[in-house]
């Protein structure tokens with residue numbers, strides 16, 4: 001393979017050089033070095049994907065030209081950023097990074113008015129802002145923007161491309177990186193490629209998986225999961241205009257793209273690099289697990305998906321080296337970790353940590369959380385987790401059944417319990433969530449709801465129960481604390497820092513009422529925002545806690561380059577880990593129950609040795625090791641020497 005790569009490269013370079021001469025603003029000597037660096041990798045993955053196409057060499061050249069075109073159109077300040085990031089490739093590992101995620105029309109009104117929210121982001125020390133989908137999409141149902149009609153046009157009510165590029169530029173000036181979704185598993189059925197396919201254009205029909213009859217769909221369906229069983233059974237949708245079945249993993253109007261076709265690959269690369277040139281620095285690779293399809297398999301987490309993303313990664317290293325990828329794989333934890341590497345996705349959501357913090361909160365026991373983190377938290381050196389408590393999607397119980405069985409938990413029954421707990425059906429539950437996508441055949445279900453509603457705030461407010469309200473704030477603070485200190489970039493789901501509640505108004509909107517995830521996509525209003533400054537309000541208490549956690553994170557170097565070790569305190573309710581580098585060591589303890597706990601001091605002495613005065617970074621108090629330590633309900637302790 002390497003010999004072939006060398007031969008191809010030597011044939012290609014003069015052709016690419018000639019092409020570059022026809023373009024403006026290309027620094028050929030610089031690009032040539034990057035192409036030479038990336039070529040063995042790129043060739044390997046493209047060859048794995050498309051080596052059996054008679055016109056492979058043609059596409060190889062076209063794909064590289066797409067990268068060169070993009071680089072020639074890349075604005076000067078982004079090229080400067082490229083150089084900065086090449087010198088500091090692991091920039092995202094810094095403890096100074098804090099992420100936040102929000103919708104343009106919920107966190108503000110549109111993209112322009114987001115500019116006025118930058119001071120608020122600065123107040124929270126945000127350095128990474130994920131702007132939820134903002135591209136053109138169908139009116140009415142559009143899966144919250146995850147059905148993209150045009151990757152180069154902003155949804156009309158949110159503004160236009162120039163609003164986006166100037167917002168991205170403003171963020172950059174403030175050292176905030178813009179993250180955006182790259183929805184590349186599917187387009188909407190209104191995308192120009194889909195429209196052409198409907199009209200019968202064969203070139204564009206090959207951009208999707210289209211079939212004349214049920215023969216192939218039935219064979220595929222035999223092994224596929226159903227992601228939105230409420231919407232439709234099976235994974236294919238009949239397209240009347242074309243007289244064909246099309247693969248639709250998600251909604252009927254989200255058509256899966258066919259990456260077996262190098263023509264499509266080349267087109268999607270162009271769309272991605274266009275977004276990079278508009279100022280997107282972090283691409284959230286949406287539904288990455290579904291992008292490789294293969295008959296006779298589940299068509300999830302296939303080798304082709306990895307080849308595809310690795311090829312795209314090599315191409316961004318050529319055209320827009322500042323860019324990094326974040327994996328959105330909400331799947332079995334073995335597979336989540338398989339996407340994470342510097343050659344593939346430098347960043348990844350940590351859905352296991354997310355789900356298991358909720359699990360621990362419901363059971364008041366940390367054994368599954370600790371056991372799973374011990375096994376699975378460590379990832380490769382140059383990569384980082386993105387840790388979150390809530391997001392715009394449902395909570396899926398994606399822990400490993402094998403991990404659970406090892407500590408005597410039956411995964412199927414446990415998920416049933418968790419669903420009942422978080423939808424408030426389980427007696428004594430503090431949660432007020434809504435069911436999402438119940439599958440009657442498998443019994444599978446997920447849960448929607450804002451963090452505050454799932455931690456007891458809604459019920460506390462209904463009953464005017466101050467104690468329950470206090471507990472809810474403590475529960476949210478505890479989970480956010482874990483996400484800040486465990487290692488990786490924490491991501492604040494905007495609204496959580498103000499304890500925003502569920503919004504049930506989606507039930508009145510015909511385009512939303514079938515999708516309970518809208519219950520936790522909540523509009524921020526100015527009054528709520530102002531209340532963060534009014535002492536004693538729920539908003540003020542939650543905001544102060546989140547801000548205090550962030551301050552501790554960004555001012556302690558140990559949260560940067562430090563290993564994480566998990567510890568068994570001997571008490572079932574306490575989650576404990578240390579972070580350690582040659583200069584500093586920190587012990588985090590969080591009580592996942594409403595019980596007051598007495599912890600023997602031996603545990604702490606084993607970690608720090610005896611005779612030290614320790615400091616609790618959270619309470620700010622000095623701390624002597626007595627014979628035992630008393631820990632309040634849901635209390636967090638962050639000890640250091």
Ligand code: GLC
Pocket residue numbers: 143144146147183250286287328392393
């Ligand atoms: C991702 C998004 C989710 C969407 C799905 C289909 O998982 O997070 O909101 O429904 O992809 O695009």
Ligand code: GLC
Pocket residue numbers: 227287328329330331393394396
């Ligand atoms: C499934 C998918 C994930 C998607 C989610 C939406 O969990 O794996 O990609 O975001 O469904 O509910």
